[in-house]
Amino acid sequence: MIEWVWPWMFLLLPLPWLVYRFAPKARTQQPALRAPFFEQWQALDTARGSGTARSGALVRVLLFLLWLALLTATARPMWVGDAIELPDSGRDLMLAVDISGSMRIEDMRIGDNLARRIDAVKSVGAQFIDRRKGDRLGLILFGSRAYVQSPLSFDTATVRRFLLEAQIGFAGKETAIGDAIGLAVKRLRERPAQSRVLILLTDGQDTASSVQPVEAARMAAQMGIRIYTIGMGADELSMPGLFGSSFGSRTINPSAELDEASLQEIASLTGASYFRARNPAELATIYSLLDELEPVEQQSSLYRPRQYLGYLPLGIALGISFVIAILTLWRSRSGATQSATAVIEGAR
Numbered sequence: 001m002i003e004w005v006w007p008w009m010f011l012l013l014p015l016p017w018l019v020y021r022f023a024p025k026a027r028t029q030q031p032a033l034r035a036p037f038f039e040q041w042q043a044l045d046t047a048r049g050s051g052t053a054r055s056g057a058l059v060r061v062l063l064f065l066l067w068l069a070l071l072t073a074t075a076r077p078m079w080v081g082d083a084i085e086l087p088d089s090g091r092d093l094m095l096a097v098d099i100s101g102s103m104r105i106e107d108m109r110i111g112d113n114l115a116r117r118i119d120a121v122k123s124v125g126a127q128f129i130d131r132r133k134g135d136r137l138g139l140i141l142f143g144s145r146a147y148v149q150s151p152l153s154f155d156t157a158t159v160r161r162f163l164l165e166a167q168i169g170f171a172g173k174e175t176a177i178g179d180a181i182g183l184a185v186k187r188l189r190e191r192p193a194q195s196r197v198l199i200l201l202t203d204g205q206d207t208a209s210s211v212q213p214v215e216a217a218r219m220a221a222q223m224g225i226r227i228y229t230i231g232m233g234a235d236e237l238s239m240p241g242l243f244g245s246s247f248g249s250r251t252i253n254p255s256a257e258l259d260e261a262s263l264q265e266i267a268s269l270t271g272a273s274y275f276r277a278r279n280p281a282e283l284a285t286i287y288s289l290l291d292e293l294e295p296v297e298q299q300s301s302l303y304r305p306r307q308y309l310g311y312l313p314l315g316i317a318l319g320i321s322f323v324i325a326i327l328t329l330w331r332s333r334s335g336a337t338q339s340a341t342a343v344i345e346g347a348r
Contacts (some may be wrong), residue, residue, distance in 0.1 A: 144172025178209030
């Protein structure tokens with residue numbers, strides 16, 4: 001369906017005829033000149049006028065079409081498509097992901113292979129983002145410092161891409177959990193949403209924040225922001241012995257620096273929950289639980305896509321202008337040839 005933003009512009013359609021009909025004619029004074037072969041020139045002009053009357057009428061028609069095309073473009077035609085139903089939600093959900101140096105530890109077992117923690121977070125987190133259609137999502141990455149990688153947006157595809165592109169070390173090697181919470185609170189408090197949620201994932205303890213994580217959590221609780229915390233990392237990891245053999249091998253706890261007590265307190269203060277992810281399967285289960293705890297709203301709104309079509313009549317006007325220019329050039333060259341022929345014959 002086509003809609004016109006300024007349909008009243010078509011009222012100007014008869015304007016060229018009104019100007020031609022009622023505007024006073026221009027009065028020009030030309031100095032008298034003595035023109036040789038005046039009779040021959042006058043006869044030539046009469047002959048040429050009868051020969052080019054048809055082309056002159058064609059030019060006038062083209063000028064009218066040119067005027068019509070310009071008015072059509074000025075009226076701003078818009079193509080309005082069919083209504084599209086968009087999911088809508090009152091929930092603002094911010095993801096805060098730790099990209100400190102410890103996230104490169106390979107203790108996430110996938111089958112018989114070990115993967116880095118950050119790779120497991122990217123894989124499972126991307127699937128979680130895909131399921132959040134209708135929520136407004138944002139992404140915070142933190143290491144020594146915290147920064148907003150993606151503001152709150154319904155464009156979940158972009159948030160997903162930013163998560164997959166995150167690299168360890170971009171924000172420093174330390175861990176600023178408190179700053180990440182404070183930054184999320186600053187972003188979420190500006191939103192008038194009924195449900196505001198932060199999902200914070202880390203594998204360590206706070207070592208670089210300007211504000212303590214528990215204090216930041218208290219501020220979040222005062223603003224009605226729930227913070228779900230996820231502790232990442234395996235409980236034990238076998239280290240090979242001499243030359244990769246079992247001789248001298250030992251078992252270590254790669255999550256010894258994980259501050260579970262603080263993460264539990266943060267979640268408790270904000271009325272949320274703490275989860276422990278020792279492998280990718282547990283992490284996937286946690287995100288499934290979060291889908292149940294914070295379900296996507298099923299409300300929807302209608303949206304009609306609009307596309308401006310003014311470039312079409314403008315293109316037509318440009319094409320007509322080229323045709324008029326070509327006709328005018330052809331008439332002038334044809335007249336010049338006839339004039340030269342008549343002058344030569346008159347001189348003889």
